[in-house]
Amino acid sequence: MTATTLQTKSQKHDLLPKGKQVDLTTISSPGRWKPEFAVPFNQRQLGKKILISNDMGDWDLLTQDEFRDFIEGKPQPGEALYEKLKARNFIAKEINVAAQAERWRRKKQYLFYGPTLHAFVLTHRCNHGCQYCHSSIVGMDRTDTDMSIETAERAVDLVFQTTSPGITIEFQGGEPTANWEVLQHIVEYARQKNALANKALSFALVTNLSLMDDEKMEYLLDRKVQICTSLDGPEDLHNKIRIFKDGNSHANLLHWMKKINARYGELGLDTNLYRVEALPTITKPSLHRWKEIVDTYVEAGCKAVFLRKLDPFGFAARTAKTLGYSMDEFLEFYAHAVDYIIELNRNGTQVMERHASIMLNKILADQEPNYLDLRTPGGACIGQLGYAPDGGVYSSDEGRFVAAMGDEMFKIGTVDDTYHQLMTNAQTRAMVMSGLNDAQPDCVSCVYKPWCGQQVEYNYKTQGSLHGHMRDSVWCKKHKSIFDYLMYKLENADEKDMAMFRRWTTNRQLEHFLQERAPL
Amino acid sequence: MGHPHIEKLDPKTHTMTLSLDIGLYPADVLYAAAYVFLDRAYVLLDRAGPRFEVHLRGKGELTEAQLTAMSGEFENELLAQALRRKVIKANQKIIEDITSQAIAGAAGGTLPTDFLAAGDDGMDFLDDPLGIAVPWEDKFKKKKDA
Numbered sequence: 229m230t231a232t233t234l235q236t237k238s239q240k241h242d243l244l245p246k247g248k249q250v251d252l253t254t255i256s257s258p259g260r261w262k263p264e265f266a267v268p269f270n271q272r273q274l275g276k277k278i279l280i281s282n283d284m285g286d287w288d289l290l291t292q293d294e295f296r297d298f299i300e301g302k303p304q305p306g307e308a309l310y311e312k313l314k315a316r317n318f319i320a321k322e323i324n325v326a327a328q329a330e331r332w333r334r335k336k337q338y339l340f341y342g343p344t345l346h347a348f349v350l351t352h353r354c355n356h357g358c359q360y361c362h363s364s365i366v367g368m369d370r371t372d373t374d375m376s377i378e379t380a381e382r383a384v385d386l387v388f389q390t391t392s393p394g395i396t397i398e399f400q401g402g403e404p405t406a407n408w409e410v411l412q413h414i415v416e417y418a419r420q421k422n423a424l425a426n427k428a429l430s431f432a433l434v435t436n437l438s439l440m441d442d443e444k445m446e447y448l449l450d451r452k453v454q455i456c457t458s459l460d461g462p463e464d465l466h467n468k469i470r471i472f473k474d475g476n477s478h479a480n481l482l483h484w485m486k487k488i489n490a491r492y493g494e495l496g497l498d499t500n501l502y503r504v505e506a507l508p509t510i511t512k513p514s515l516h517r518w519k520e521i522v523d524t525y526v527e528a529g530c531k532a533v534f535l536r537k538l539d540p541f542g543f544a545a546r547t548a549k550t551l552g553y554s555m556d557e558f559l560e561f562y563a564h565a566v567d568y569i570i571e572l573n574r575n576g577t578q579v580m581e582r583h584a585s586i587m588l589n590k591i592l593a594d595q596e597p598n599y600l601d602l603r604t605p606g607g608a609c610i611g612q613l614g615y616a617p618d619g620g621v622y623s624s625d626e627g628r629f630v631a632a633m634g635d636e637m638f639k640i641g642t643v644d645d646t647y648h649q650l651m652t653n654a655q656t657r658a659m660v661m662s663g664l665n666d667a668q669p670d671c672v673s674c675v676y677k678p679w680c681g682q683q684v685e686y687n688y689k690t691q692g693s694l695h696g697h698m699r700d701s702v703w704c705k706k707h708k709s710i711f712d713y714l715m716y717k718l719e720n721a722d723e724k725d726m727a728m729f730r731r732w733t734t735n736r737q738l739e740h741f742l743q744e745r746a747p748l
Numbered sequence: 749m750g751h752p753h754i755e756k757l758d759p760k761t762h763t764m765t766l767s768l769d770i771g772l773y774p775a776d777v778l779y780a781a782a783y784v785f786l787d788r789a790y791v792l793l794d795r796a797g798p799r800f801e802v803h804l805r806g807k808g809e810l811t812e813a814q815l816t817a818m819s820g821e822f823e824n825e826l827l828a829q830a831l832r833r834k835v836i837k838a839n840q841k842i843i844e845d846i847t848s849q850a851i852a853g854a855a856g857g858t859l860p861t862d863f864l865a866a867g868d869d870g871m872d873f874l875d876d877p878l879g880i881a882v883p884w885e886d887k888f889k890k891k892k893d894a
């Protein structure tokens with residue numbers, strides 16, 4: 229497709245072109261259709277081309293003539309169109325069922341085991357007063373909101389009952405380092421348990437880095453705990469949103485990021501791979517500052533930016549006026565920022581956007597990165613669990629945020645329950661079923677279905693039911709628009725751009741963060 | 749009448765009564781749609797001859813425009829729930845297979861006996877307020893009955 233075919237009247241559409249469902253009757257009369265020729269597929273008009281996809285995740289962009297021939301079953305063996313469609317598994321009689329079943333099994337690995345991600349809320353205490361943070365956060369003197377050693381041990385015992393061969397224990401808060409003793413205890417206790425369990429165990433810490441000191445840093449490095457933080461962009465923006473009375477949050481953060489990254493280098497690790505992971509949360513004041521936000525990340529040495537929309541949980545209602553924005557505003561921000569990231573790459577700076585990378589991984593590399601928000605069924609309960617300081621077990625971190633707003637809908641039990649009870653109770657079952665694209669009216673006929681997913685907590689919070697309705701869901705709008713955006717980019721990509729997009733799909737395992745496996 | 753009718757609307761008491769033809773939507777669709785409004789309104793479902801009645805009383809103040817909008821939302825929610833029910837029926841096999849595999853995979857390969865017998869435990873919609881598990885339960889009931 230040439231660039232001219234994408235041109236639309238307004239500048240906004242050039243930035244974020246939108247696809248639409250094809251009315252097949254405008255292309256061919258129903259009497260001529262040969263449904264038996266093709267495997268079940270979905271379609272979407274993008275510019276002058278028609279995107280088709282099947283449930284296995286194959287796709288192609290066809291011209292209108294090609295698409296008409298396809299639905300009329302005209303292509304013949306040996307013809308270019310037939311061979312292209314055959315190679316992409318669109319011709320029913322050419323499908324190698326065994327190979328496709330194997331492929332499905334590979335991509336749906338996550339259906340064969342339980343939760344991998346275990347988010348431990350070590351405390352509700354925090355020394356920051358971030359404007360978008362969740363309402364359960366309390367002052368630093370409220371040690372009564374800390375997770376106790378006993379609860380922590382029970383939670384770790386539960387974690388190790390998962391059928392998943394891999395476990396990530398993620399420390400969250402509040403500021404989890406405020407409950408340092410319990411954090412250390414969990415690391416040591418889990419390592420001990422793993423001597424017997426022999427799972428692929430890793431730890432991650434989500435911290436504002438304000439309580440970091442050399443001793444803590446060395447412990448975390450020694451115990452191979454991955455460190456993640458929040459960096460909202462340039463100093464004034466970050467400090468305005470992430471309020472820290474005891475100092476300059478931004479300066480402190482960059483100081484520790486630099487120091488920890490340098491230590492990774494000293495330990496002989498590839499510093500392109502091993503770095504403090506930082507994430508921005510996009511708020512209203514961020515919207516026009518996409519360039520500065522990306523630049524801040526590049527200057528801090530980050531190789532990826534995850535442009536996260538403000539979620540509907542937590543303080544959002546109270547601060548909606550100052551921080552909130554529409555999905556359209558976010559998408560415009562997103563397109564500006566990713567356009568800029570692409571431009572940086574073309575000029576030799578390697579940096580990527582994470583949503584794009586996850587989606588391209590599925591589209592271009594035929595991989596399933598098991599990103600819990602973009603898989604079907606979604607990750608609630610069977611992909612992740614959240615553990616509150618009082619021992620409550622939730623469907624996810626988001627489920628716990630809903631609880632912090634006074635609604636225990638996503639509490640599936642406590643650390644005193646058995647793992648089997650948690651996985652098989654009626655709530656878990658309802659969440660799994662609701663998080664299935666095959667059970668969603670719009671998703672079943674959506675061209676992006678093989679790569680998309682649901683978050684039941686988001687549906688519930690924004691639309692009142694676990695399954696919501698995608699027709700007017702902002703969740704759906706976000707993903708559909710980003711998929712559209714990326715498909716247009718792929719269609720217009722030259723060789724260099726394609727090489728860049730393929731680079732974004734390269735998944736290098738962070739082996740260093742895996743705990744040593746015990747010899748059997 | 750193809751859509752709910754506003755029988756009564758009173759902004760002073762922030763209440764509204766909708767009525768709809770009993771034959772139009774199955775009861776579980778009505779329950780599921782009503783459930784979505786629980787955070788904003790107190791909901792009472794009733795029958796008046798050949799019609800269902802839905803009494804909604806706002807938890808906070810609601811203007812006439814807000815009440816009217818709510819009735820429109822209720823209409824859309826009924827439609828969305830009904831369509832979802834159809835989709836679930838059409839895709840029942842794949843939904844069951846994936847859900848069973850996901851839960852069995854997570855739980856360790858075996859499902860508890862009460863999981864398979866869930867359709868036979870005398871549950872009514874109050875036990876499944878989301879209206880989600882109904883086709884699932886139906887399926888296992890059928891299997892058991894067969």
Ligand code: SF4
Pocket residue numbers: 665668670671672674675676677680681698703704705707708
């Ligand atoms: S959520 Fe939206 S974009 Fe995703 S599969 Fe469903 S309809 Fe498509």
